[in-house]
Amino acid sequence: MTTDRASRVTAADVARVAGVSQSTVSLVVNDRWHGRVGQAAVERILDIAERMGYRPNVAARILRRGVTGAIALAVPTLTNPFFGTVHGGAARVGEAHGLGLTVFPVTSDDDHGPFTSPHQAIDGVLACSLSEQKARELSAGLPLVLLDAASETGVPSVTFDLDRGVAEAIGHLYALGHRRVLHVRGDRDAWTLHRRAAAFDNQVARRPGMLGTELRCSFHPPEAAETVRVELARHPRPTAALCDDDNLAVAVYSAAARLGLAVPHDLSVIGTDDLPVAAVTTPPLTTIGLSGHELGRLGMQACIDLRDGRPTPSVILPASLRIRASTAPPPQPG
Amino acid sequence: MTTDRASRVTAADVARVAGVSQSTVSLVVNDRWHGRVGQAAVERILDIAERMGYRPNVAARILRRGVTGAIALAVPTLTNPFFGTVHGGAARVGEAHGLGLTVFPVTSDDDHGPFTSPHQAIDGVLACSLSEQKARELSAGLPLVLLDAASETGVPSVTFDLDRGVAEAIGHLYALGHRRVLHVRGDRDAWTLHRRAAAFDNQVARRPGMLGTELRCSFHPPEAAETVRVELARHPRPTAALCDDDNLAVAVYSAAARLGLAVPHDLSVIGTDDLPVAAVTTPPLTTIGLSGHELGRLGMQACIDLRDGRPTPSVILPASLRIRASTAPPPQPG
DNA sequence: TGAAGGGCATCATACGTATGACGTGACGGA
DNA sequence: TCCGTCACGTCATACGTATGATGCCCTTCA
Numbered sequence: 190m191t192t193d194r195a196s197r198v199t200a201a202d203v204a205r206v207a208g209v210s211q212s213t214v215s216l217v218v219n220d221r222w223h224g225r226v227g228q229a230a231v232e233r234i235l236d237i238a239e240r241m242g243y244r245p246n247v248a249a250r251i252l253r254r255g256v257t258g259a260i261a262l263a264v265p266t267l268t269n270p271f272f273g274t275v276h277g278g279a280a281r282v283g284e285a286h287g288l289g290l291t292v293f294p295v296t297s298d299d300d301h302g303p304f305t306s307p308h309q310a311i312d313g314v315l316a317c318s319l320s321e322q323k324a325r326e327l328s329a330g331l332p333l334v335l336l337d338a339a340s341e342t343g344v345p346s347v348t349f350d351l352d353r354g355v356a357e358a359i360g361h362l363y364a365l366g367h368r369r370v371l372h373v374r375g376d377r378d379a380w381t382l383h384r385r386a387a388a389f390d391n392q393v394a395r396r397p398g399m400l401g402t403e404l405r406c407s408f409h410p411p412e413a414a415e416t417v418r419v420e421l422a423r424h425p426r427p428t429a430a431l432c433d434d435d436n437l438a439v440a441v442y443s444a445a446a447r448l449g450l451a452v453p454h455d456l457s458v459i460g461t462d463d464l465p466v467a468a469v470t471t472p473p474l475t476t477i478g479l480s481g482h483e484l485g486r487l488g489m490q491a492c493i494d495l496r497d498g499r500p501t502p503s504v505i506l507p508a509s510l511r512i513r514a515s516t517a518p519p520p521q522p523g
Numbered sequence: 524m525t526t527d528r529a530s531r532v533t534a535a536d537v538a539r540v541a542g543v544s545q546s547t548v549s550l551v552v553n554d555r556w557h558g559r560v561g562q563a564a565v566e567r568i569l570d571i572a573e574r575m576g577y578r579p580n581v582a583a584r585i586l587r588r589g590v591t592g593a594i595a596l597a598v599p600t601l602t603n604p605f606f607g608t609v610h611g612g613a614a615r616v617g618e619a620h621g622l623g624l625t626v627f628p629v630t631s632d633d634d635h636g637p638f639t640s641p642h643q644a645i646d647g648v649l650a651c652s653l654s655e656q657k658a659r660e661l662s663a664g665l666p667l668v669l670l671d672a673a674s675e676t677g678v679p680s681v682t683f684d685l686d687r688g689v690a691e692a693i694g695h696l697y698a699l700g701h702r703r704v705l706h707v708r709g710d711r712d713a714w715t716l717h718r719r720a721a722a723f724d725n726q727v728a729r730r731p732g733m734l735g736t737e738l739r740c741s742f743h744p745p746e747a748a749e750t751v752r753v754e755l756a757r758h759p760r761p762t763a764a765l766c767d768d769d770n771l772a773v774a775v776y777s778a779a780a781r782l783g784l785a786v787p788h789d790l791s792v793i794g795t796d797d798l799p800v801a802a803v804t805t806p807p808l809t810t811i812g813l814s815g816h817e818l819g820r821l822g823m824q825a826c827i828d829l830r831d832g833r834p835t836p837s838v839i840l841p842a843s844l845r846i847r848a849s850t851a852p853p854p855q856p857g
Numbered sequence: 858t859g860a861a862g863g864g865c866a867t868c869a870t871a872c873g874t875a876t877g878a879c880g881t882g883a884c885g886g887a
Numbered sequence: 888t889c890c891g892t893c894a895c896g897t898c899a900t901a902c903g904t905a906t907g908a909t910g911c912c913c914t915t916c917a
Contacts, residue, residue, distance in 0.1 A: 199903055210867050215905055227865060244663055247644040248591070249903035251582035252872045267610050267626065268799075273601030276628065292601065292626040294610065310581040310644070329578060410803045436800065443803035465602075466770065469744045469777035471805065533873055544897050549875055561895055583873035586902045861915085868909070879898070886891090 198243050207237045214238070218245065248310075257310040259289040260492055262485070263327050264317045265377060267294045269408070269436070271462050271481050275317055275336065278485030286493055288312070295319060295327070313492045317484070318379045332495040336488045337479075338380040345501040347487045351381065354477040354508030355388035358431055358459050361475075361510055363396050365518045367429040367457060372403045373417060373441060375433035385433060385461070402427060410440045418444035421456070428456060428519035435460035435467045438474055438515070453517035463511055472514035479508050532577050541571045548572070552579065582644075591644040593623040594826055596819070597661050598651045599711060601628045603742070603770070605796050605815045609651055609670065612819030620827055622646070629653060629661070647826045651818070652713045666829040670822045671813075672714040679835040681821045685715065688811040688842030689722035692765055692793050695809075695844055697730050700852045701763040701791060706737045707751060707775060709767035719767060719795070736761060744774045752778035755790070762790060762853035769794035769801045772808055772849070787851035797845055806848035813842050 200214040207214065209230060216222040217234045226234075251257045262279055264272040272292075280290045291311070313332035316324030321340055324333055335346035362370055372389045375382050386403060393401035404420050406413040413436075421427070421444055432438040438460035445456045452458050452472060460467055460476035467474040487504050495501045534548040541548065543564060550556040551568045560568075585591045596613055598606040606626075614624045625645070647666035650658030655674055658667060669680035696704055706723045709716050720737060727735035738754050740747040747770075755761070755778055766772040772794030779790045786792050786806060794801055794810035801808040821838050829835045 200905095201903075211904080212867060212869095212906075213865090215903095216866090219905075221906085224863095225865070230865080242664070246586070246903050248582045248585035249872090250905080251644075252580070252586055252874090252902090253904045253906090255872075257582070267601065267607030268604040269607075270602040270604060273603075273628075276601050280628075292628070294607075294614075294626070310585075330576070410799045414803045439800060440803045442805050443807075446805040465744045466773060469748045469774045471776050471780040473777075534875095535873075545874080546876080546897060546899095547895090549873095550896090553875075555876085558893095559895065564895080580873050583902090584875080586872090586904090587874045587876090589902075858917100860917090863914085864912090866910085868907105870906090870908105872904090874902090876900090877898105878900105880896085882893105882895095884891105884893085887889090 203238045203243050207234045259311050260313045261293045261311045262315045263293045274481030275485040278482035279489040282489040315488045334488050334491045346503045349479050349506050349508040351384050352388045357510040359392035362429045369400050369427040371427040371430040373432040373437050376405045413440040414443045431459045435462045435464045453515050457516040475513045475516040478511045532575050537572045537577050541568045593645050594647045595627045595645040596649045597627045608815030609819040612816035613823040616823040649822045668822050668826045680837045683813050683840050683842040685718050686722045691844040693726035696763045703734050703761040705761040705764040707766040707771050710739045747774040748777045765793045769796045769798045787849050791850040809847045809850045812845045
């Protein structure tokens with residue numbers, strides 16, 4: 190009686206039982222009946238629909254309406270909480286506009302054929318931390334907004350002021366006296382990571398006596414920890430590390446601990462993102478704060494503007510250093 | 524020419540250009556033309572479709588086919604990497620069966636009206652760590668599988684052997700000499716958390732001289748850290764803590780550090796999940812390992828079986844203690 | 858009495874695809 | 888010559904919904 194197939198009871202079924210036409214049912218359930226259908230009928234139809242467990246067929250509705258009422262959020266992975274916060278921000282805005290938000294993890298270098306992109310019907314795409322090419326592929330002509338990635342072809346985007354964030358981080362380390370710094374770089378091909386690397390090089394280069402090393406690391410914490418451990422065992426070792434995300438910073442803590450190095454006494458560590466966990470590491474992590482929530486919020490806003498044909502300027506969000514306890518002057522060279 | 528509206532070029536458009544009927548285009552792009560359409564035509568149509576940027580309209584396809592080719596994974600939040608691993612496992616299996624997987628975070632106590640559940644068209648639901656009621660609501664009669672939650676009404680489920688996991692954890696602590704243990708309980712209403720609490724009580728009760736305390740904590744690390752800090756400041760304080768997830772364990776580390784307590788010397792800590800981060804905390808975290816990947820894998824498998832009318836027995840996955848370095852004998856009472 | 862209007866509901870159609878049921882020529886064998 | 892077969896396609900229709908264009912009946916008012 191209930192669990193037959195999908196949305197098996199149709200508007201026509203309800204209509205039959207209620208003794209009205211399918212049109213009338215449609216009007217009623219969509220609340221467009223005012224002045225067209227009588228009170229009594231409305232109540233009867235709603236009652237019967239409820240009782241029969243009527244659910245409008247989504248596909249049919251979309252087909253007819255021409256819009257899906259959903260936006261896709263494409264992200265590189267779901268194992269990083271940062272993207273969860275992005276989702277949160279975007280979802281809230283979407284909701285206020287009657288738009289759903291479906292998450293779509295782009296697992297890796299997928300070889301989707303020409304006809305298999307988002308298998309879900311969507312009205313637009315928010316592509317977070319993905320290459321522009323990938324994003325265009327996914328969106329296939331739909332309204333597209335890049336998050337934490339800039340476009341070379343005029344696609345609207347929301348980005349962070351990474352140059353500023355990195356500048357503050359490096360400046361902070363320099364002021365503390367650090368000269369040999371490690372950039373623990375996430376191993377993925379994304380605009381945001383390239384940008385950070387460039388900013389790191391730039392900031393290090395402009396400071397006399399400073400020396401930077403780039404170390405590519407998997408985002409998988411245990412692997413990263415091992416990679417970093419090997420690097421930290423070299424001499425002379427860096428006295429500070431700037432990490433592309435807070436999880437990597439935790440991995441650096443671990444690598445340091447295994448070498449008997451104390452944070453921040455022997456090694457200063459700076460993360461990126463300011464995930465909730467950053468506040469409860471031991472010691473609490475100094476990190477470049479990026480608001481995923483704001484990223485999602487403004488991204489969704491831009492996507493809606495884009496859809497509605499409004500001008501959609503790109504936005505740059507602040508990225509600034511939150512100083513906690515994982516940074517200190519370097520150990521005495523003696 | 525391209526970015527007009529959604530999937531604006533239809534099969535009929537392609538047909539017109541190719542000088543064939545819409546049916547033929549449909550046959551060709553779905554690879555069902557063998558013996559019905561000539562080589563030459565096939566190649567021409569594919570070429571033209573590609574050139575025109577034809578994308579089948581998903582809604583229409585679903586409407587016609589009666590199935591969507593997608594399963595929904597409903598989770599409590601996206602800010603916990605565990606659910607990312609569940610997604611990974613489920614997605615892989617789905618892919619092998621031509622099924623997509625869309626993630627659907629159930630933000631909280633949402634007040635969706637009667638007609639607004641998954642706004643996306645789906646064929647089935649995997650409900651992870653949600654209440655059975657919520658799950659039924661979401662699935663609305665579609666094939667449903669509960670993950671990390673057991674059913675009271677015969678819904679197929681995949682669960683962990685939490686009793687066993689908790690038993691090992693408490694047994695481990697008891698053997699080390701701990702008598703006062705804290706259960707840092709996640710503050711959400713889910714079967715899995717109730718089950719852990721019950722198992723904790725049970726295991727503590729059966730061990731002479733052991734005393735258990737339950738402490739409800741937000742899953743938000745900073746809040747949890749504060750809650751735990753207050754608790755640890757009391758006398759006599761517990762000598763060990765069992766946490767409902769690894770992030771909470773990290774929060775406990777932090778709380779301990781703020782009180783000048785060393786892990787594991789002054790306080791032993793056990794987590795749950797065995798997230799990648801557990802291996803790189805300082806000290807590495809002893810934790811009850813739960814494979815989100817397996818959970819997703821078997822869940823998707825069960826969902827497919829259910830859909831195809833095959834028998835779908837519930838499964839119980841192992842949950843066993845991974846001993847690392849966050850547990851040790853309690854400090855001497857002197 | 859008749860015209861106008863309001864209240865209530867239906868009709869018909871289109872959205873784009875997939876597919877079982879039909880042609881339609883050409884060719885070959887009897 | 889006629890029928891069967893094969894190769895290549897098209898026709899028509901249904902999926903379930905949303906909505907502009909109509910229709911019908913009853914009341915009101917000139």
